[in-house]
Amino acid sequence: MLRSLSCNGVVMTNSFTIPDFVLASPEIFLLSMACLVLVADLFISEKNRVLTYVLAQLSLLGTLILTIYVAPAEATYTFSGTYVSDPMGTLLKTAIYFITASVFLYSRSYLMDRDIFKGEYYVLGLFGVLGMMIMVSAHNFLTIYLGLELLSLSLYAMVAFHKESMQASEAAMKYFILGAIASGMLLYGMSMFYGATGTLDLGELATAIQGKESNDIVLIFGLVFVIVGLAFKLGAVPFHMWVPDVYHGAPTSVTMFISSAPKIAGFALFMRLLAEGMADMHAGWQDMLVILSVLSLAVGNIIALAQTNLKRMLAYSTISHVGFILLGILAGTTDGYSASMFYIITYAATAMAAFALIIILSKRGSEADELDNLKGLSKRSPWIAFMMLLLMFSMTGVPPTVGFYAKLLVLQAIVNIDMVWLAIVAVGFSVIGAFYYLRVIKMMFFDEADSVEPLEVSAEMNVMFSANSLAVLFVGLFPGALMAVCIAALA
Amino acid sequence: MIEQISFYVFAGLLIFAASMVITMRNPVHSALFLVMAFFNAAALWLLLEAEFLAITLVLVYVGAVMVLFLFVIMMLDIDVARLRDGFARYLPIAAVVAVIMAIEMILVVGPEHFGLAQFAEPARHASDYSNTKELGNLLYTVYLYPFEIAAAILLVAIVAAIALTMRRRDGTRHQKIEEQIAVKAPDRVRVVKMASESNEAGE
Numbered sequence: 001m002l003r004s005l006s007c008n009g010v011v012m013t014n015s016f017t018i019p020d021f022v023l024a025s026p027e028i029f030l031l032s033m034a035c036l037v038l039v040a041d042l043f044i045s046e047k048n049r050v051l052t053y054v055l056a057q058l059s060l061l062g063t064l065i066l067t068i069y070v071a072p073a074e075a076t077y078t079f080s081g082t083y084v085s086d087p088m089g090t091l092l093k094t095a096i097y098f099i100t101a102s103v104f105l106y107s108r109s110y111l112m113d114r115d116i117f118k119g120e121y122y123v124l125g126l127f128g129v130l131g132m133m134i135m136v137s138a139h140n141f142l143t144i145y146l147g148l149e150l151l152s153l154s155l156y157a158m159v160a161f162h163k164e165s166m167q168a169s170e171a172a173m174k175y176f177i178l179g180a181i182a183s184g185m186l187l188y189g190m191s192m193f194y195g196a197t198g199t200l201d202l203g204e205l206a207t208a209i210q211g212k213e214s215n216d217i218v219l220i221f222g223l224v225f226v227i228v229g230l231a232f233k234l235g236a237v238p239f240h241m242w243v244p245d246v247y248h249g250a251p252t253s254v255t256m257f258i259s260s261a262p263k264i265a266g267f268a269l270f271m272r273l274l275a276e277g278m279a280d281m282h283a284g285w286q287d288m289l290v291i292l293s294v295l296s297l298a299v300g301n302i303i304a305l306a307q308t309n310l311k312r313m314l315a316y317s318t319i320s321h322v323g324f325i326l327l328g329i330l331a332g333t334t335d336g337y338s339a340s341m342f343y344i345i346t347y348a349a350t351a352m353a354a355f356a357l358i359i360i361l362s363k364r365g366s367e368a369d370e371l372d373n374l375k376g377l378s379k380r381s382p383w384i385a386f387m388m389l390l391l392m393f394s395m396t397g398v399p400p401t402v403g404f405y406a407k408l409l410v411l412q413a414i415v416n417i418d419m420v421w422l423a424i425v426a427v428g429f430s431v432i433g434a435f436y437y438l439r440v441i442k443m444m445f446f447d448e449a450d451s452v453e454p455l456e457v458s459a460e461m462n463v464m465f466s467a468n469s470l471a472v473l474f475v476g477l478f479p480g481a482l483m484a485v486c487i488a489a490l491a
Numbered sequence: 492m493i494e495q496i497s498f499y500v501f502a503g504l505l506i507f508a509a510s511m512v513i514t515m516r517n518p519v520h521s522a523l524f525l526v527m528a529f530f531n532a533a534a535l536w537l538l539l540e541a542e543f544l545a546i547t548l549v550l551v552y553v554g555a556v557m558v559l560f561l562f563v564i565m566m567l568d569i570d571v572a573r574l575r576d577g578f579a580r581y582l583p584i585a586a587v588v589a590v591i592m593a594i595e596m597i598l599v600v601g602p603e604h605f606g607l608a609q610f611a612e613p614a615r616h617a618s619d620y621s622n623t624k625e626l627g628n629l630l631y632t633v634y635l636y637p638f639e640i641a642a643a644i645l646l647v648a649i650v651a652a653i654a655l656t657m658r659r660r661d662g663t664r665h666q667k668i669e670e671q672i673a674v675k676a677p678d679r680v681r682v683v684k685m686a687s688e689s690n691e692a693g694e
């Protein structure tokens with residue numbers, strides 16, 4: 001295959017084979033549907049805007065069916081090796097569809113109340129999902145970067161979507177500038193790998209790295225920049241500065257989206273780049289990830305203690321959970337990868353539900369994102385408060401919720417590679433973190449409320465929120481099925 | 492030899508123009524220096540036998556984008572003094588950090604890692620070699636997938652730009668095409684039947 005235009009000179013177009021479009025049919029379908037929604041929205045009147053929402057949900061459903069229908073049993077490459085379809089991709093994509101569909105469902109009433117129930121929100125959301133799918137299925141530096149940009153551009157616009165909100169504009173600006181810097185870092189790192197190995201293809205990269213010395217300075221240098229770029233996107237310390245501001249400033253429905261599905265895609269990037277492309281540099285990136293994860297656990301958990309705003313608190317909590325996810329990845333074993341995958345999927349569902357509570361509490365024209373808004377929630381709505389209790393238990397890692405099992409798996413993987421000290425550090429910071437999760441529970445159940453009027457929750461939100469929270473409990477009680485899927489995806 | 496000299500000349504001019512872009516006080520001058528930077532970059536591409544890219548850069552960026560850019564700069568009343576507030580204040584520290592980083596990076600991955608010892612010299616092409624054709628061949632075969640994704644990214648950029656900037660303010664006048672088309676003669680002119688004035692007067 002052709003390596004580079006200026007280096008090789010002689011172009012071998014005869015090596016080209018017609019790509020297998022069926023493999024990429026989910027992406028093609030979603031792109032077509034996003035364009036369809038974009039155009040159809042123009043002809044839908046303001047009153048019937050809900051049709052756009054239904055169309056968006058149907059697009060996701062169609063993509064899900066296609067993804068499962070065409071999924072191959074083992075890794076299959078097409079588009080000259082730039083696209084890969086494998087069980088891991090299928091699982092992560094399926095999780096992304098479910099999360100996004102739930103986010104769309106949760107955010108409908110929120111958007112309507114703030115007069116930003118526009119078709120573009122769903123169009124951008126769908127393009128974001130397309131970007132994530134491309135990232136998950138990428139097998140080439142180019143596709144990784146382009147998928148990431150497609151996702152990021154959609155997210156920047158979604159953060160700024162509430163034009164009347166100065167806070168949102170500011171958050172979007174920060175996100176955009178820092179995101180652009182991160183993309184630059186990632187590209188620079190990739191260019192170093194290209195310079196050292198002469199290939200953009202991850203498979204060829206892995207072979208080329210095998211042929212080099214393990215401490216090749218150009219490779220290590222490139223690796224640093226790649227990891228900085230990835231850590232930025234995932235929000236790991238010390239590249240986390242944007243996370244609290246963006247989470248706080250963005251409309252809650254967008255915060256919910258940013259904090260859930262893109263994290264799964266970010267995990268896929270780590271897997272594709274580090275575990276597949278740079279498997280032989282494991283010693284190099286393991287050390288870097290140890291630093292990132294210890295710092296994330298420390299900073300995330302400790303600074304969250306001082307927060308009075310629920311969105312900011314959850315932002316720091318995300319940072320600390322990213323630390324845990326990195327722990328599983330740095331183990332570098334199949335156990336570790338599957339534990340991280342289990343962690344990221346369940347965490348995305350938990351975080352989404354926690355942000356949904358803010359939407360439930362918020363009224364027209366006001367945002368209930370302060371911790372004080374939670375005071376006495378059990379008197380206003382015992383059921384909702386109990387569901388939130390489950391979510392907080394899960395984030396703390398209290399059995400029998402899923403958070404406990406996820407943490408246990410990651411720690412097991414870490415202990416198995418004889419890094420017991422790291423497991424102890426992680427547990428230590430989790431105990432510190434337990435304080436602010438339990439404080440939420442204390443506020444809901446033992447503090448006096450400012451107002452005792454019963455909480456009005458629409459039936460749709462109530463069912464979705466309860467199902468989501470009970471799923472957190474259910475998967476915690478019976479983790480076997482999801483765990484088996486995660487292990488099978490990596491086998 | 493002549494190629495090396497021209498490389499250094501063009502590269503030097505490129506760096507000079509690029510630094511002028513960010514230091515000029517007048518935004519129009521900055522834009523013109525950006526044109527110069529693009530032009531020198533195009534010349535570098537020509538040296539790499541990438542004629543198509545070089546010409547596209549001149550045609551698209553210099554010819555179209557920069558002209559639009561100049562229009563925008565002249566239309567907007569940009570307060571440069573405010574934009575540059577703090578530039579001089581942060582310049583020394585930023586320069587120190589940048590220079591240290593550059594030196595560190597050169598020390599770590601110096602030119603010896605990328606020289607001719609590491610890579611074979613690229614083959615020269617005959618004069619009938621068509622860079623455009625090769626590029627087209629590659630873009631629509633091997634790199635079809637990334638190429639299509641790039642198209643989707645541009646679409647998102649357009650959607651985002653319009654969604655974020657278009658707003659219906661009160662008092663702005665805009666066309667309602669469907670109503671304009673559906674209009675009928677009776678909507679425009681109302682024929683009023685009334686008794687003639689003289690009759691009335693005669694009563």
